[in-house]
Amino acid sequence: MHRSLIASFALYSAALLLTLFTLAPLVWLVLMSISSPNDLTSVPLNWWPTEVDLSRYGHLVDLNNGAGHRFLAALRNSLLTAGGATLIALIVAVPAAYAFSRRGASLALLFVFLATIMMPPITYVLPLYEIFGGLGALNKTTTLIIVYSAMLLPFATWLMKSNIDVLPVEIEQAAFMEGASTAFTLRRVVLPLALPAIAATCMLSFLVAWDEFFYALIFTSDLSAKTLPVAIADFSAGRVTDYGVIASVGVLATLPPAILAICFQRFIVSGLAAGSVKG
Amino acid sequence: MTNNLQKKERTAVSSNPILAVENLSKSYGDLRILKDVSVAIEAGDFLVLVGPSGCGKSTLLGCIGGLTEITSGNIQIDGQDVTHTDPAKRDIAMVFQSYALFPNMSVGDNIGFGLEVRKVPKTERDEKVNQVAELLKIEPLLDRAPAQLSGGQRQRVAMGRALVRDPKLFLFDEPLSNLDAKLRVTMRTEIKRLHQRLNASIIYVTHDQIEAMTLATKIVVMKDGVIQQVGSPREIYDTPANIFVADFMGSPAMNILDADVTMDGLMARVEIAREDGQEPLILYDTNPGEGITSRPAGPLKVGLRPEALTDLGSRSVNADQQFDCLLDVVEPAGSDTFAVIRLGGTEVTARMHGDVDVNSGDTVPICFDLTKISYFDPKSGERL
Amino acid sequence: MSAISRSREKWVLLFPAILVLSLITVLPFLQTVWTSFTDAEITAREQQVNWIGLENYIWALTDPDFLEALGRTMYFTAVSVGLEGVLGIAVALLLNQKFRGRWFLRVIIILPWAVPTIVNAVAWRLIYHPDYGALNSLLLQLGFIDSYTSWLGDPDRALNMVILADVWKNFPLVAYIALAAMQTIPGDLLKAAAIEGAGAWKRFRSITLPWIIGPMLVVLILRTIEAFRVFDIIYVMTRGGPSDGTKTASFYVYQEYFSYLRSGSGASYAVVVAGISAVLILAYYAGIRRDQRGA
Numbered sequence: 001m002h003r004s005l006i007a008s009f010a011l012y013s014a015a016l017l018l019t020l021f022t023l024a025p026l027v028w029l030v031l032m033s034i035s036s037p038n039d040l041t042s043v044p045l046n047w048w049p050t051e052v053d054l055s056r057y058g059h060l061v062d063l064n065n066g067a068g069h070r071f072l073a074a075l076r077n078s079l080l081t082a083g084g085a086t087l088i089a090l091i092v093a094v095p096a097a098y099a100f101s102r103r104g105a106s107l108a109l110l111f112v113f114l115a116t117i118m119m120p121p122i123t124y125v126l127p128l129y130e131i132f133g134g135l136g137a138l139n140k141t142t143t144l145i146i147v148y149s150a151m152l153l154p155f156a157t158w159l160m161k162s163n164i165d166v167l168p169v170e171i172e173q174a175a176f177m178e179g180a181s182t183a184f185t186l187r188r189v190v191l192p193l194a195l196p197a198i199a200a201t202c203m204l205s206f207l208v209a210w211d212e213f214f215y216a217l218i219f220t221s222d223l224s225a226k227t228l229p230v231a232i233a234d235f236s237a238g239r240v241t242d243y244g245v246i247a248s249v250g251v252l253a254t255l256p257p258a259i260l261a262i263c264f265q266r267f268i269v270s271g272l273a274a275g276s277v278k279g
Numbered sequence: 280m281t282n283n284l285q286k287k288e289r290t291a292v293s294s295n296p297i298l299a300v301e302n303l304s305k306s307y308g309d310l311r312i313l314k315d316v317s318v319a320i321e322a323g324d325f326l327v328l329v330g331p332s333g334c335g336k337s338t339l340l341g342c343i344g345g346l347t348e349i350t351s352g353n354i355q356i357d358g359q360d361v362t363h364t365d366p367a368k369r370d371i372a373m374v375f376q377s378y379a380l381f382p383n384m385s386v387g388d389n390i391g392f393g394l395e396v397r398k399v400p401k402t403e404r405d406e407k408v409n410q411v412a413e414l415l416k417i418e419p420l421l422d423r424a425p426a427q428l429s430g431g432q433r434q435r436v437a438m439g440r441a442l443v444r445d446p447k448l449f450l451f452d453e454p455l456s457n458l459d460a461k462l463r464v465t466m467r468t469e470i471k472r473l474h475q476r477l478n479a480s481i482i483y484v485t486h487d488q489i490e491a492m493t494l495a496t497k498i499v500v501m502k503d504g505v506i507q508q509v510g511s512p513r514e515i516y517d518t519p520a521n522i523f524v525a526d527f528m529g530s531p532a533m534n535i536l537d538a539d540v541t542m543d544g545l546m547a548r549v550e551i552a553r554e555d556g557q558e559p560l561i562l563y564d565t566n567p568g569e570g571i572t573s574r575p576a577g578p579l580k581v582g583l584r585p586e587a588l589t590d591l592g593s594r595s596v597n598a599d600q601q602f603d604c605l606l607d608v609v610e611p612a613g614s615d616t617f618a619v620i621r622l623g624g625t626e627v628t629a630r631m632h633g634d635v636d637v638n639s640g641d642t643v644p645i646c647f648d649l650t651k652i653s654y655f656d657p658k659s660g661e662r663l
Numbered sequence: 664m665s666a667i668s669r670s671r672e673k674w675v676l677l678f679p680a681i682l683v684l685s686l687i688t689v690l691p692f693l694q695t696v697w698t699s700f701t702d703a704e705i706t707a708r709e710q711q712v713n714w715i716g717l718e719n720y721i722w723a724l725t726d727p728d729f730l731e732a733l734g735r736t737m738y739f740t741a742v743s744v745g746l747e748g749v750l751g752i753a754v755a756l757l758l759n760q761k762f763r764g765r766w767f768l769r770v771i772i773i774l775p776w777a778v779p780t781i782v783n784a785v786a787w788r789l790i791y792h793p794d795y796g797a798l799n800s801l802l803l804q805l806g807f808i809d810s811y812t813s814w815l816g817d818p819d820r821a822l823n824m825v826i827l828a829d830v831w832k833n834f835p836l837v838a839y840i841a842l843a844a845m846q847t848i849p850g851d852l853l854k855a856a857a858i859e860g861a862g863a864w865k866r867f868r869s870i871t872l873p874w875i876i877g878p879m880l881v882v883l884i885l886r887t888i889e890a891f892r893v894f895d896i897i898y899v900m901t902r903g904g905p906s907d908g909t910k911t912a913s914f915y916v917y918q919e920y921f922s923y924l925r926s927g928s929g930a931s932y933a934v935v936v937a938g939i940s941a942v943l944i945l946a947y948y949a950g951i952r953r954d955q956r957g958a
């Protein structure tokens with residue numbers, strides 16, 4: 001079938017429009033981060049920077065700069081929190097997923113797992129706040145890691161379960177026949193086979209933890225545990241006169257997930273589809 | 280070759296079967312897959328479980344291996360009740376239809392997996408793996424990944440993994456069904472040779488009756504989760520327990536015809552109707568069994584193997600019972616020539632010599648040999 | 664493995680997960696429910712906590728501010744999920760056509776999804792800035808407005824501006840799901856319909872839409888559940904203002920807890936919000952069931 005000229009025109013216009021709508025806010029964020037403060041405060045705006053100003057990025061990676069110190073601390077906390085929570089969630093999720101997939105654990109229980117993350121966090125936050133407060137565990141990366149791992153766990157279990165479901169069961173049976181225990185089979189046979197799924201689950205879990213704001217806002221109060229989202233909210237709420245600084249922090253915080261998303265798009269999209277649609 | 284791969288002494292007194300399955304039933308919900316199955320095998324037996332796809336063969340093997348919970352009944356291995364024992368502790372090895380090799384391990388590691396699980400030291404493990412590889416002629420493949428192997432090679436690796444541990448019992452689940460026809464025949468011979476050499480106890484599942492006939496020392500025919508007959512290949516072939524077994528075992532299948540059977544002195548007179556208007560065939564069975572002699576005359580189903588209908592060749596046939604028959608279709612198959620004849624309201628196959636010169640449409644004399652005729656109840660299909 | 668040891672093993676495998684979820688979600692939830700029947704407050708002092716029955720709930724359900732916040736949340740949810748659905752399907756239809764550079768669009772479409780929620784909020788706040796924002800400048804230069812507007816300064820408009828920012832971030836997910844579903848439509852089906860003379864709209868209505876409706880329903884309910892608890896973007900963009908114009912339910916509870924320190928009444932609001940979420944979650948499972956039966 002050949003498209004008419006009008007149809008082609010409409011198609012390419014729509015594609016162009018979509019590209020603009022998708023990219024414009026991001027491009028503008030990047031431009032802001034490298035424009036001089038003067039360009040950013042002229043009316044109407046100076047869209048293209050008169051000169052490229054990379055000094056903000058320089059400051060942000062400089063420990064001796066106030067903003068840099070805050071940013072780097074938050075970056076470290078975010079990496080630790082998201083990484084730690086992902087690791088724990090995976091370690092706990094894999095056996096659970098195996099129980100759901102191969103040991104006939106009731107799917108109703110899995111739905112209960114999933115329901116816990118669909119509930120608004122405000123239903124959990126106050127008792128947690130009081131308990132952690134009582135334990136003197138507020139404002140600690142470990143505390144956030146524990147809370148986040150509970151937040152990541154149901155989805156990770158779900159994803160791993162649907163991936164273990166499609167592994168050939170005979171391979172595990174062969175291992176059992178050869179005398180292997182469940183733990184040995186998991187470690188030596190199932191995990192290597194599920195490696196792509198584990199990678200996808202890790203990535204998605206990491207991104208979710210990287211994005212989390214609410215618990216971090218409430219459970220952390222200073223540089224020792226604040227994560228990037230909280231730090232960014234602080235930056236933008238403070239009396240910053242140079243919006244380019246906020247933009248550059250935003251760009252840096254977006255880079256890791258954006259790179260992961262672009263490089264592992266197929267993984268991520270299929271993981272999302274599995275997580276949101278498949279039963 | 281260390282002693283674990285050498286021929287085991289066959290126990291003269293077989294009081295203790297190596298495996299005894301008693302009254303085993305298996306249901307998934309309301310669906311009854313296996314119904315009251317009992318089988319036993321002696322040490323050194325090569326038992327072939329044969330039946331159409333979906334009749335529950337793999338399920339039974341899974342129950343014996345401990346991979347599937349059974350619903351009722353019990354299983355003993357070497358005199359010990361293992362009904363509720365881990366597969367790991369049953370001392371059984373299994374070769375899966377899909378081979379189920381570990382894709383992330385080399386061939387050597389696949390074969391040595393069971394030894395690794397048992398924490399056998401690396402040097403001893405390597406030694407045993409090498410022995411098995413030598414036995415199966417796969418030494419050059421030990422470092423390859425399963426994905427790099429051909430179907431036949433994978434099959435050998437799967438067998439190697441089972442052999443290396445020297446278990447009490449081997450389970451084979453349609454191990455040849457994924458191979459092409461030629462390789463299947465080669466591997467069949469090789470498995471038979473292996474069995475003779477190691478004198479292993481084997482339960483072998485297949486839906487291919489030729490495999491069953493060629494390999495088995497004992498055949499179990501199953502249908503819809505019910506055992507139809509247990510016996511030696513000869514018994515199964517010559518005296519099938521019912522029409523299903525008669526039809527399923529043997530290729531081409533046994534001819535099953537409607538006949539009127541009456542006693543004529545000590546002989547049974549078998550009258551088979553022919554096509555429109557032709558005189559019926561009157562055949563005599565000189566040595567009918569008790570089931571016939573004591574039965575009132577009447578319509579029955581009779582079974583005649585294709586080789587019981589043949590041309591006048593070198594075979595010692597009873598030329599008395601010879602009738603001219605119209606050959607509907609002639610199918611030369613090399614060593615034999617098969618001909619389709621219309622008899623008893625159905626199509627029957629005659630097995631003639633490969634070198635007879637006949638064509639479709641010819642009318643030729645056919646000799647009927649009733650020494651191995653089977654009689655079946657027309658309603659139940661059971662052997663009389 | 665015997666029946667006993669297998670089923671015991673199942674619980675061993677599940678135990679860590681059940682432990683973590685019980686401690687971090689189930690028990691706190693029960694605690695919240697209990698608190699909602701008391702007059703507890705957040706305080707460092709020893710306090711006498713009294714059981715006051717349904718008083719908090721009576722208060723909550725007659726509190727016009729809270730009911731307004733609920734209504735606002737529902738508006739936010741309905742409009743943003745509705746727009747995401749329409750935009751998502753439209754984008755998927757576009758990406759399902761063959762054209763040059765399609766791969767590029769398919770790749771970059773994931774970027775808004777990858778932008779952290781907080782960064783998204785910050786970026787749009789800057790874009791909406793009343794004095795130096797890109798939106799003002801752009802519309803002025805294009806001649807759509809005569810003078811700069813305070814986009815987030817007007818209580819009636821602010822929520823819609825927040826919705827736009829939320830839609831920008833979340834439409835890619837919906838588009839990807841719709842596209843994935845569309846790609847499973849047998850090409851012959853559409854070709855046959857075209858040969859039968861069905862126009863583009865007719866083909867969409869009678870083939871494409873019914874084909875993708877199951878997965879769409881599920882992903883949109885999931886988005887509804889997420890949108891209903893919206894907090895982050897509000898916190899950064901407007902802090903619930905101006906004049907409570909963007910104060911959603913989660914934000915309301917957050918303030919009740921951490922600004923006014925009334926845990927008892929805050930908990931009752933939280934339980935009401937949780938109840939509505941529970942209904943949505945049940946709808947989600949019903950949607951999945953439906954989707955699977957349809958498949």
Ligand SMILES: Nc1ncnc2c1ncn2[C@@H]1O[C@H](COP(=O)(O)OP(=O)(O)O)[C@@H](O)[C@H]1O
Pocket residue numbers: 307310312330331332333334335336337338339
């Ligand atoms: N886990 C199961 N749940 C329900 N039915 C099953 C299950 N496994 C096998 N079956 C059914 O049991 C029957 C026998 O299967 P199987 O033992 O694999 O047959 P065979 O190996 O003889 O081809 C089939 O009808 C199959 O559908």
Ligand SMILES: [Mg+2]
Pocket residue numbers: 333336337338453
């Ligand atoms: Mg089978």
